[in-house]
Amino acid sequence: MKKTLTGLLLALLACVLTAAAEQPAFSVQDNPWDDGTSVLVKWDLATGADSLSLQKADSLGVFQEIFKEFAQTGQYTDSSLEIGKDFRYRLVAYNQARGDSLVYQGSARTKAQWFDMNKLSLLILLVLICGAILYYIFSARRGKDLFIRRISGLDSMDEAIGRATEKGRPILFVPGISDLGDIQTIAALNILSHLAYKSAEYGTELLVPCRFSMVLSAARETVKEAYLKAGKPDAYREDKVFYVTDDQFGFVAGVDGIMLREQPAANFFLGAFWAESLILTETGFGTGAIQTAGTGQPHQIPFFVVSCDYTLIGEELYAASAYISRDPQQLGSLKGHDFGKLLVILLVLAGVVMEIIGAGWFKQFFEGGS
Amino acid sequence: MKMPERSVVERRIVFLLLVLAVALPIIFPLGLKTQSTPLTEQVYDLVNSLPAGVPVIISFDYDPSTITELQPMAEAVIEHAWKKGHKIIATAMWPQGPQVAEMAFKDVQARMEKQNPSVKKHIYGEDFINLGYKPGGLVTIQGMGRSMEAIFPTDTSGLKYAEIPMLKPVRTLKDIRYVISLSAGDPGLRDWIMTANGKFNVPVAGGTTAVSAPGFLPYVNDQKQLHGLMGGLKAAAEYELLLGYEGTASLGMNPQSVAHILILAFILFGNIRAWKKRKADKLAQEARHG
Amino acid sequence: MKRNLPLIVAFVSGVVILIAGFIPRDPFPRIESTLIDWFMIISSFAILLGQASLLRMNVIRVAEKAPNWQYYLAGIISFGLMLAFGLLWGMEKTPGLLGQGQGIVSQLGVKPFDYLFENAFIPLSSTMFSLLAFYIASAAYRAFIIRNFESNLLMLTAVIVMLGRTSFAPMLTGWIPDSLGWLRLPELTNFIMQYPNTAAQRAILISAALGIVGASLRIILGIERSYLGGGK
Numbered sequence: 001m002k003k004t005l006t007g008l009l010l011a012l013l014a015c016v017l018t019a020a021a022e023q024p025a026f027s028v029q030d031n032p033w034d035d036g037t038s039v040l041v042k043w044d045l046a047t048g049a050d051s052l053s054l055q056k057a058d059s060l061g062v063f064q065e066i067f068k069e070f071a072q073t074g075q076y077t078d079s080s081l082e083i084g085k086d087f088r089y090r091l092v093a094y095n096q097a098r099g100d101s102l103v104y105q106g107s108a109r110t111k112a113q114w115f116d117m118n119k120l121s122l123l124i125l126l127v128l129i130c131g132a133i134l135y136y137i138f139s140a141r142r143g144k145d146l147f148i149r150r151i152s153g154l155d156s157m158d159e160a161i162g163r164a165t166e167k168g169r170p171i172l173f174v175p176g177i178s179d180l181g182d183i184q185t186i187a188a189l190n191i192l193s194h195l196a197y198k199s200a201e202y203g204t205e206l207l208v209p210c211r212f213s214m215v216l217s218a219a220r221e222t223v224k225e226a227y228l229k230a231g232k233p234d235a236y237r238e239d240k241v242f243y244v245t246d247d248q249f250g251f252v253a254g255v256d257g258i259m260l261r262e263q264p265a266a267n268f269f270l271g272a273f274w275a276e277s278l279i280l281t282e283t284g285f286g287t288g289a290i291q292t293a294g295t296g297q298p299h300q301i302p303f304f305v306v307s308c309d310y311t312l313i314g315e316e317l318y319a320a321s322a323y324i325s326r327d328p329q330q331l332g333s334l335k336g337h338d339f340g341k342l343l344v345i346l347l348v349l350a351g352v353v354m355e356i357i358g359a360g361w362f363k364q365f366f367e368g369g370s
Numbered sequence: 371m372k373m374p375e376r377s378v379v380e381r382r383i384v385f386l387l388l389v390l391a392v393a394l395p396i397i398f399p400l401g402l403k404t405q406s407t408p409l410t411e412q413v414y415d416l417v418n419s420l421p422a423g424v425p426v427i428i429s430f431d432y433d434p435s436t437i438t439e440l441q442p443m444a445e446a447v448i449e450h451a452w453k454k455g456h457k458i459i460a461t462a463m464w465p466q467g468p469q470v471a472e473m474a475f476k477d478v479q480a481r482m483e484k485q486n487p488s489v490k491k492h493i494y495g496e497d498f499i500n501l502g503y504k505p506g507g508l509v510t511i512q513g514m515g516r517s518m519e520a521i522f523p524t525d526t527s528g529l530k531y532a533e534i535p536m537l538k539p540v541r542t543l544k545d546i547r548y549v550i551s552l553s554a555g556d557p558g559l560r561d562w563i564m565t566a567n568g569k570f571n572v573p574v575a576g577g578t579t580a581v582s583a584p585g586f587l588p589y590v591n592d593q594k595q596l597h598g599l600m601g602g603l604k605a606a607a608e609y610e611l612l613l614g615y616e617g618t619a620s621l622g623m624n625p626q627s628v629a630h631i632l633i634l635a636f637i638l639f640g641n642i643r644a645w646k647k648r649k650a651d652k653l654a655q656e657a658r659h660g
Numbered sequence: 661m662k663r664n665l666p667l668i669v670a671f672v673s674g675v676v677i678l679i680a681g682f683i684p685r686d687p688f689p690r691i692e693s694t695l696i697d698w699f700m701i702i703s704s705f706a707i708l709l710g711q712a713s714l715l716r717m718n719v720i721r722v723a724e725k726a727p728n729w730q731y732y733l734a735g736i737i738s739f740g741l742m743l744a745f746g747l748l749w750g751m752e753k754t755p756g757l758l759g760q761g762q763g764i765v766s767q768l769g770v771k772p773f774d775y776l777f778e779n780a781f782i783p784l785s786s787t788m789f790s791l792l793a794f795y796i797a798s799a800a801y802r803a804f805i806i807r808n809f810e811s812n813l814l815m816l817t818a819v820i821v822m823l824g825r826t827s828f829a830p831m832l833t834g835w836i837p838d839s840l841g842w843l844r845l846p847e848l849t850n851f852i853m854q855y856p857n858t859a860a861q862r863a864i865l866i867s868a869a870l871g872i873v874g875a876s877l878r879i880i881l882g883i884e885r886s887y888l889g890g891g892k
Contacts, residue, residue, distance in 0.1 A: 033684065034684050035684040035685060035686065035689050036684075036685065036686075069421055069424075077544065079541075079542065079544050079545075080541050080542065083686075112684065112685040112686065113684060113685060114683060114685055115682060115683060115684075116682055116683070116684050119681070119682055122682075123682055126873075129870070129873055130873070130877055133873075133874055133877055134877075137883070177555075178556055181507075182556070183871075183872045183875045183876060186875065186879065186884070187871075187875060190884070212706070212710065213706045213707070213709035213710030213713060214706045214709075216709075216710065216713060217709070239717065239720070242713070242717055243710050243713040243714050243717070244714075245714065246465070246707070246710060247433065247435075247785070248433065248435060248554070248555060249433075249435040249785050249788035249789055250785070250788075252788055253788050261728075272556065274554070274555035274556070274581075274582065275436070275554065275555070275579050275581045275582065275789065275792060276788075276789075276792075278792055278795045278796060278799060279788070279791050279792055279795055282795035282798065282799060283795075286381075296868040296871065296872070297585060298584075298585050298860070298861045298864035298865060298868070299581060299582055299583075299584050299585035299861070300581075301864070303799070306799045306800075306802075306803035306804075307799055307803070313864065314864045314867050314868040314871070315867040315868055315870065315871040317868075317871070318868070318871030318872070318874065318875050319871070321884070329878075329883050330878070330883070330884075333874045333877070333878055333883070334874070336874055337867075337870045337871060337873075337874050340870040340873070340874075341866070341867060341870060344866055344870075367593055377802075380801070381798050384794075384797050384798050384801055385794050385797070385798070388793065388794055388797050392793070402826075402827030402828065403827060403830070404827045404830075405829075405830050405846060407846065407850055408850065409850075433785060434777075434781055434782035434785040434786060435785035435786055435788055435789040436789055437782060437785075437786060438786060438789075438790075466777075466781075468752070469751065469752065469774070469777055472752050472753075473778075500753075504700070505700065505703040505704055505707070506696075506699060506700045506703050509696045509699045509700060509703075510700065512692070512696055513693070513696050513697070513700070516689070516693055525753075526752060526753055526754050527752075527753030527754060527755075528753075528754065528755070580825075581792070584853065584857055584858075584861055585861055585865075587853060587854065587857065587858040587861060588858050588861050588862045588865055590854075602825075604825055604826075607827075623826070623827045624827070626826065626827075627826035627827045627828050629793065629797075630822045630823065630825065630826045631823075631826070631828065632797070633796070633797050633800050633822065634819060634822055634823070636797060636800055636801040637800050637801065637804045637815070637818070639801070640800075640801045640802065640804060640805060641804070641805055641806055641815075644805045644806075
């Protein structure tokens with residue numbers, strides 16, 4: 001015990017001494033935590049220098065200038081280098097007034113690292129959150145009952161479909177204006193699957209305008225599959241799930257036109273939306289349709305709230321699939337999200353306390369040190 | 371003829387008043403002056419801090435629908451960068467981006483020549499270049515971090531990357547000194563923040579529509595994920611003020627200011643109406659029970 | 661196999677990109693770079709798929725003389741015209757099949773594609789975006805009603821920010837002395853935008869980001885399969 005304590009104290013002393021040690025005026029080192037193709041050159045010049053020239057030796061040993069922007073203290077990253085080679089650098093600091101100069105030299109060998117230590121905090125958080133999600137998924141599979149609070153926007157789906165069926169008018173579903181690479185679009189397609197199933201059951205027409213062709217393909221497959229599951233494959237019409245245009249406001253003009261002509265009784269705007277969100281929902285409001293909207297974009301939520309009957313805010317959009325299907329695995333992953341939120345709250349509180357007491361290392365650790 | 375519903379009539383009155391509120395200040399300018407805010411000043415300082423000759427990217431991630439808000443920003447930033455002697459590389463994550471970029475370069479050169487006929491004429495290929503549109507957003511930016519030439523083998527006129535003089539020192543995105551993304555949606559500013567700044571440590575500043583700006587404010591922080599943010603026409607007017615001229619954005623602040631006041635008046639009127647209705651309903655209820 | 665192959669591709673590419681984010685050493689950057697190139701190629705082809713679908717839909721509606729078929733015909737004509745002009749004479753500096761079109765440029769001043777872009781497409785797009793102003797006005801008139809404490813607070817904040825974002829703001833509160841400068845409208849607006857607003861935006865952003873992590877994990881592990889076309 002005594003030996004361990006002594007060792008720790010010595011290590012701490014070494015750290016303090018190293019930190020307090022004077023930084024060299026010029027240093028050349030392999031750029032840490034990279035793929036081995038860059039070298040980091042740092043300098044801290046004495047006062048008096050007013051211009052500099054950073055030079056690198058080529059294969060013949062002749063120094064060529066690579067950088068000349070003056071800064072008393074600065075650094076330069078020379079990238080796109082060969083791995084495992086030595087590179088020599090020379091810094092010439094000029095004092096134009098006195099007409100003299102100082103020359104510094106240094107060299108380093110490039111080396112690839114196995115792990116980017118700047119992202120250690122990210123890895124730890126990722127492991128914790130993913131671990132929690134997987135733990136709750138497996139718990140749910142083992143039969144554990146998981147509570148999820150009411151989301152009124154999703155509960156209202158059946159009401160909206162019923163209303164459309166009574167009035168004999170179609171349902172409009174817009175899966176956002178982002179491409180399939182956006183998770184919001186995938187979350188929207190999840191909801192479309194359930195909506196299409198219900199529409200097929202009730203025999204209500206479903207219109208799905210799409211902005212991107214990959215979304216069109218996925219949406220068509222989703223709706224077709226849903227109609228098949230509902231036992232109504234013949235009722236599926238491919239032209240009801242259609243492409244409008246890639247242009248943002250061209251798409252909005254097209255959808256507005258559909259709303260005014262077809263007069264859907266229920267509108268669903270779920271997915272990624274930008275500035276056009278209010279144009280869509282106000283037009284829909286004008287037609288008297290019941291409207292449900294949901295997006296992960298925080299700045300569009302206020303527009304949806306003022307013009308729609310139900311709004312899914314942020315995470316509720318991603319929870320929709322679990323909520324509607326009540327699939328234990330999906331409910332389990334929702335509990336994992338809640339763990340993640342708790343973790344973030346605790347870290348924020350800890351960070352505030354650490355900053356107040358002056359322990360800056362806590363914040364620096366999560367900043368990544370880059 | 372059936373009378374339209376009251377709410378429809380009210381909506382039409384609202385729209386008509388708004389048309390007048392926007393049109394009249396354009397025809398009869400009020401001469402209102404704006405003042406700069408810290409967020410716009412941060413973008414200005416980023417551009418101002420760098421010496422002549424540095425390569426920079428201005429990404430035109432918008433289309434003509436948002437040209438009224440973002441084009442004045444683009445022109446102001448181009449003028450500032452040119453005055454500082456920066457080499458501007460125009461890219462676009464949206465298909466119409468290259469065309470709005472060309473329009474911006476042309477208009478800025480024309481304005482600078484009008485202000486000062488002896489101003490330097492900026493040469494394509496030496497002072498600025500238009501590399502055009504590439505799909506893929508975040509993925510494209512990651513590719514730029516490995517090799518600019520692989521992502522943009524030619525510019526919009528077909529000139530090879532290796533033959534363009536100002537691109538000789540630019541091998542990857544890491545050679546770029548700052549990126550200013552003028553963005554109306556996705557792909558756009560968020561992708562530049564996540565990749566150019568998050569992965570390659572290139573300073574990123576942004577300009578967005580006023581509606582989207584609040585969503586990017588969390589990125590303006592100590593870690594400098596965003597070096598300032600210009601949100602909407604007011605920010606464009608602020609940048610023009612910092613540069614010392616009155617452009618389309620500054621003139622556009624006249625109708626915008628009047629329209630804001632009008633909308634506040636609508637809100638007040640709507641609340642008075644709602645209050646009167648609540649009062650009338652309450653009296654009616656009391657009369658029924660009384 | 662039809663269901664399993666996409667799941668395997670999603671799993672492998674998801675895991676590789678995740679690992680490559682942490683390991684800078686070869687071959688991970690090269691694998692990531694290759695996947696990036698493949699994604700860009702697929703994205704480019706996807707544009708063609710959309711145009712084909714658009715044309716097909718419009719042609720069918722015109723052929724069947726569906727209601728308002730004239731508008732679908734106008735759509736096809738516009739599509740064809742822009743495509744033809746772009747292919748034949750190009751745009752801006754990009755040459756077309758017939759070169760730079762000096763003859764037409766000397767008459768129009770610009771290439772036909774650019775002429776239509778600047779005089780038709782830009783005004784039409786801007787007009788659609790300008791609808792937002794009208795709809796904001798009508799939504800504000802209808803929905804911003806004071807009912808309780810929270811809506812009072814919202815109203816006060818909205819008035820401060822709306823006035824603060826105009827050129828009237830310096831005039832209205834410019835008389836306030838420097839010692840109470842924080843009460844001036846522009847300063848109050850900046851404070852509201854930078855602190856309460858940003859805090860709320862961050863909270864929604866963090867919870868949405870957690871949702872994205874969860875959804876992405878489900879997709880990588882094959883629990884979420886909606887992108888394949890519905891169902892488990």
